[in-house]
Amino acid sequence: MDHPAAARPLSPHLQVYRLTFTMVLxxxxxxxxxxxxxxxxxxxxxxxxxxxxPEAYAVAGRLLASLPARLVLxxxxxxxxxxxxxxxxxxxxxxxxGFEKAMTRKSGGLVVAxxxxxxxxxxxxxxxxxxxSS
Amino acid sequence: xxxxxxxxxxVPDPHSTRHWRNQRITAIALVxxxxxxxxxxxxxxxLGYASVSAWIAKPWQAALLLLFAWCALWHSSLGVQVxxxxxxxxxxxxxxxxxxxxxxxxxxxxxxxxxxxxALGGAG
Numbered sequence: 001m002d003h004p005a006a007a008r009p010l011s012p013h014l015q016v017y018r019l020t021f022t023m024v025l026x027x028x029x030x031x032x033x034x035x036x037x038x039x040x041x042x043x044x045x046x047x048x049x050x051x052x053x054p055e056a057y058a059v060a061g062r063l064l065a066s067l068p069a070r071l072v073l074x075x076x077x078x079x080x081x082x083x084x085x086x087x088x089x090x091x092x093x094x095x096x097x098g099f100e101k102a103m104t105r106k107s108g109g110l111v112v113a114x115x116x117x118x119x120x121x122x123x124x125x126x127x128x129x130x131x132x133s134s
Numbered sequence: 135x136x137x138x139x140x141x142x143x144x145v146p147d148p149h150s151t152r153h154w155r156n157q158r159i160t161a162i163a164l165v166x167x168x169x170x171x172x173x174x175x176x177x178x179x180x181l182g183y184a185s186v187s188a189w190i191a192k193p194w195q196a197a198l199l200l201l202f203a204w205c206a207l208w209h210s211s212l213g214v215q216v217x218x219x220x221x222x223x224x225x226x227x228x229x230x231x232x233x234x235x236x237x238x239x240x241x242x243x244x245x246x247x248x249x250x251x252x253a254l255g256g257a258g
Contacts, residue, residue, distance in 0.1 A: 030217060044207070058183070
């Protein structure tokens, strides 16, 4: 802690900037991505449970049927759609498209609207898994 | 960093361009694969053992499922790396990165083992 390097000023971070719409979207892309990272690891665990047979799968099924797990899975669906649509926006930027300030706000709004719509539709379709009987 | 070009010579670091490129390749691959996975899952009659194991036992479904799991894990590992580089203190950065990469690698091997077992007769 008393090392001279520790006393050096750091470049300003998030807290010095006024929060804007596009900034929140950018942060959400990362957070949703991290949530999906956890899901990708859970997917591997779920596949192993299936491969190990009905008893192991039943244990996984009981864990996934609990209310907190169902809320997590519903959240994963939202994260999937948001990260997908926001990912298209990032790929467009990689191609050099849509950098204008007004355009970034418009494309951001579109991403949120599409993610919300797709989430609601698939949550309805998944209701029998998430809300129904285990 | 070792292996850098002499100062003042701005040559792209091949390691970081590879990271950037692989992140984009896996992102594009995950668009059809992710949508396929979600809709395949939603169109199962139920999530019981019989339905799920019968689904994965079909060779094409198993191949797509493994491809999806691998792309998702690879994309995940690349993304997590960037977050670690941004937020984890330097002192423990490398260790954290190696740990999470090992976790992703183990998950990729486990997924291959599981899908292979189900597709190649485990369910038959």
